[in-house]
Amino acid sequence: MGTGKVYLVGAGPGDIGLITVKGLEAIKQAEVILYDRLANPKLLEFVPADCELIYCGKLPERHILRQENINDLLVKKAQEGKMVVRLKGGDPGVFGRVGEEAEALAKHQIPFEIVPGITSGxxxxxxxxxxxxxxxxxxxxxxxxxxxxxxxxxxxxxxxxxxxxxxxxxxxxxxxxxxxxxxxxxxxxxxxxxxxxxxxxxxxxxxxxxxxxxxxxxxxxxxxxxxxxxxxxxxxxxxxxxxxxxxxxKPLYGRQIILARTSESPSDLAKELAAQGADVIEFPKWKRITLPVNPEILAKIDSYDQILFTSPESVDEFFNILYENQFDIRRIRAELFGVSNKSLKALRERGFIPLPADEMSVMGKRLVVCDTQWEKDENADVWLTSEKVLDSQFFPIFRRIFDDAVINTVVFPNSASVEPFMRGLRECGIHLMENVQIVSMGKKTMNAVMKQGLPVSEMPKQATKEALVELLASKPIGIM
Incomplete structure (x- = not known):
């Protein structure tokens, strides 16, 4: 086993858009990340699924890890052959103690790079x-x-x-x-x-x-x-x-929003809310466990008249399985459908012209490709390609995020986001649904929220990000 490498990375001052391209690339390739309190935890969304996360945050007179322990950990993880990122708020060379860490690595002949960041000053x-x-x-x-x-x-x-x-x-x-x-x-x-x-x-x-x-x-x-x-x-x-x-x-300056999440990837809605000045936390964090291939369904893929995809991830998994099993996709004769706009977009990016789920016919042989348990349909086969579960490694990260933030708004983008969100709060041990403004994107979502016993203040005129921004911008924080 060879020696690994350490990247001493400046995370920038807070806005994740201010991290450097080189810093973000290091995060995406990391096997171990040691991160500080002032490095925005949302940057950890970009880490590989199996990356080890170690909190080194410091408060005055209360250190989680002392500097000498951090130095020792950097050396130890690199000697195990790992690609290690030390993620520090702002610029590592401006009161970031990067000199001490670099000296420790040099002493043990461990290769390292220092990636500058934008300093908060x-x-x-x-x-x-x-x-x-x-x-x-x-x-x-x-x-x-x-x-x-x-x-x-x-x-x-x-x-x-x-x-x-x-x-x-x-x-x-x-x-x-x-x-x-x-x-x-x-x-x-x-x-x-x-x-x-x-x-x-x-x-x-x-x-x-x-x-x-x-x-x-x-x-x-x-x-x-x-x-x-x-x-x-x-x-x-x-x-x-x-x-x-x-x-x-900016119209949403001062809004500290939790956006209920059902997908692993960041949403366009979250990006738009942040672009309008809001702090946006997407919760909870999901990870997926790949399931064994269903050989019976794989053997008759070309016999279906309609195939319905429940998420963009299920689209990717479906075609990856076909590729790995050397199945020629030209043999598929089915019409393809997507449950969500994201699913439809994922199919279009692969060169197909899909249709929304509500345009499916009751006639013909049907397959549902999903990454979570799907309601049983007597007229369809169900192919579960993976299981989506809450990522417990992020529970302490979310607790720290919520300790620093003062959440004033919760947005549910669809009905499927409500129950997993509430379950995530319970499993995280987080209590924050009091004294917050709750917004539902549509009547079906509002019904799901009310079913959980939560009050609903209002919903936008349309279930679009533009209408949501307009609603939030028109209402003072605390009044809906």
Whole structure:
């Protein structure tokens, strides 16, 4: 067994669209991932099904894994021949302790690569409408750690250079030391009316800001009970914010949505909601277990008049089985049908012209190809290609996601999503269906929701993503 390789990857500041192409490719190939609290857990959706996930998250004064243990784990997993990804929030070289991890790997002669990421000190201000440099306002920029290894955690800095020589300063994770920071900047010459802004959970839909000056921001933070994770930005360039803010103007900014999921892959609906400014968590996470090929059905595939596919995954599995068994698909004479738009799309991508399920005839010999248990049909054979089950490895990940988020909206896209969603919550040990707005995409879905004993506030005029966005944008959070 040869030595593996380690990729030290910057996950970016939160918005998963900000990860680099190279970083995402490393995640998709990983056999082991060690990930931090501030690396968006939604990036783990892209990992292979058999990837081992190890949480290394840290909170002040409470470490899940200490740095030396993380170093040892990276070495150990690589020595087992694994392809290992160390996934770190922001950029690994900006207060990410990548130097210590790289040194440990080099000491044991383990190959590694460092993949840069977008650091939050630049990204969070931009999502708040503030460039850290500007020809008229700021020609210099500094990133500063707002705590150090000393007993009281107060950083020892060259305050004179910061106060007099730097136009824009980004302090990382410094809410607790904010009074100390403001006092020193003023004492060393920074005007007390210098603008300051705190940006919490920057680039997430839950992003919040609090603005003031060096003179009053500490009192404002105390009154608002503002907390980390947050970037503290100091400098006159903050004055551009009212002209340039864009993220907070999105129609669904502030919405923290759970979208009930029945598929393994990310949905177009989730992408659209996120594009409109919402935080979107697709729940639960599924994995599939391949089942043995049904030889009796395989032997008579060319005898069916109609074949119905219940999911895009069942389409892929069906044709993969035919290919592996050297079956010429030109022998299929059946009309092909799909239960969902995704199923129809998967068939079209293979060169077929399928029809919706409701256009099936009652006449003829019929086969249903499915990846979950299907209601019995006396007039059809059923071919179960795989079994879809809840992925329990993601249960603790979802618990951490929900601890950080404040969910205010739950969307059920179809009736089939309701029961598995509620079962997933029970198995995860998560309780969040109180004080949330519930939206059903259609009457059939609404009936399924009510059957579970849940209240339904409203449903969009049509079961489309555009109509859903319009509904959510027209209703203040908390009022449906």
């Amino acid at each position: 630049i990204a969070a201000p931009l999502y708040a409408g503030i460039p850290v440099t500007h020809r008229e306002h700021a020609e210099s920029f500094a990133v500063i750690t707002a705590h150090d290894k000393s007993e009281d955690g107060k950083p020892v800095l060259n305050w004179d250079s910061l106060a007099r020589g730097i136009d824009t300063i980004a302090f990382y994770m410094g809410v607790r030391n904010l009074p100390f920071i403001c006092e020193n900047l003023i004492a060393y010459g920074k005007p007390s009316n210098t603008p300051v802004i705190l940006i919490q959970w920057g680039t997430f839909g839950r992003q919040k800001t609090l603005q003031g000056t060096l003179a009053d921001i500490s009192d404002k933070v105390k009154e608002a009970k503002f907390s980390n994770p947050a970037i503290i930005l100091v400098g006159p360039v903050i004055s551009l914010r009212e002209k340039m803010k864009w993220f907070e103007n």
